[in-house]
Amino acid sequence: MKCIFCKVDTTHDKSVEHILPESLGNTEHWLPAGIVCDKCNNYFAIKIEKPLLESSYFKLNRSYQEIYNKRGRIPSVPAVFLSKSDSFGAHLSTYGDSLYFQENEDIVKLQNLSNKNTTFKLVMQLPPKCPEPNSMDRLLAKAALEALAYKAINHSLPLDEIVNHDALDPLRNFARYGNGKKWTYHQRSLYDINKVWQDHDANELYQCLHEFDFLYTEDQELYFVLIIFGIEYAMNMGDTDIEGYITWLKEHDNKSPLYIE
Numbered sequence: 001m002k003c004i005f006c007k008v009d010t011t012h013d014k015s016v017e018h019i020l021p022e023s024l025g026n027t028e029h030w031l032p033a034g035i036v037c038d039k040c041n042n043y044f045a046i047k048i049e050k051p052l053l054e055s056s057y058f059k060l061n062r063s064y065q066e067i068y069n070k071r072g073r074i075p076s077v078p079a080v081f082l083s084k085s086d087s088f089g090a091h092l093s094t095y096g097d098s099l100y101f102q103e104n105e106d107i108v109k110l111q112n113l114s115n116k117n118t119t120f121k122l123v124m125q126l127p128p129k130c131p132e133p134n135s136m137d138r139l140l141a142k143a144a145l146e147a148l149a150y151k152a153i154n155h156s157l158p159l160d161e162i163v164n165h166d167a168l169d170p171l172r173n174f175a176r177y178g179n180g181k182k183w184t185y186h187q188r189s190l191y192d193i194n195k196v197w198q199d200h201d202a203n204e205l206y207q208c209l210h211e212f213d214f215l216y217t218e219d220q221e222l223y224f225v226l227i228i229f230g231i232e233y234a235m236n237m238g239d240t241d242i243e244g245y246i247t248w249l250k251e252h253d254n255k256s257p258l259y260i261e
């Protein structure tokens, strides 16, 4: 078997590759060992996923949505306590309806002062509405190719076609090496991050952290469409532009391809 990114032989590679990081709550969409080589797997984790996960958009949303990382931790939220005469920094973690303070010197000072009946106002940072512009491009390129492999496996199709398909090389190289033309993508807010969905069959409520699928347009363009935290991202797998997607949206009342029968 060959790596779908760098095409090296992966017979002895052992890494399981997650299409989206586990720290974004993805436990179900992953590729077995051998599809992405250990080296590419490691590269994506360090160079592409880590900086994104540490960005304020993802870090704060991971905290407010209480998504545990691989080590079983939730990122803390920076906050400030303000009184008429003082201010103190703090790091807070949210669990259910409670807030937990990370012990530090400022917190000890704050506890001493609050014994003297001082009133403090707590100011917490809220997440930005969306990620930084263009920050998602290589993650989307990586996830797009991996989602294609995921689909092939689930339909018992050979992966060689993905590895050997020349038309996928520009996307592959952009994801893995940042080479060539810069890939653009379409982004829009579809629903609120806290939206609760109802599963009528199981009579259960649930929150959707991510979902994805492919759109094949009449002009024979293949788009990878991904929703994370209610924001929809679309990337053309064969070319760097997204004109075809914008046209498709106009023709379909701006509905998401993920919600069309």
Ligand SMILES: [Zn+2]
Residues within 6 Å of the ligand: 003, 004, 005, 006, 007, 008, 036, 037, 038, 039, 040, 041
């Ligand atoms: Zn590789």
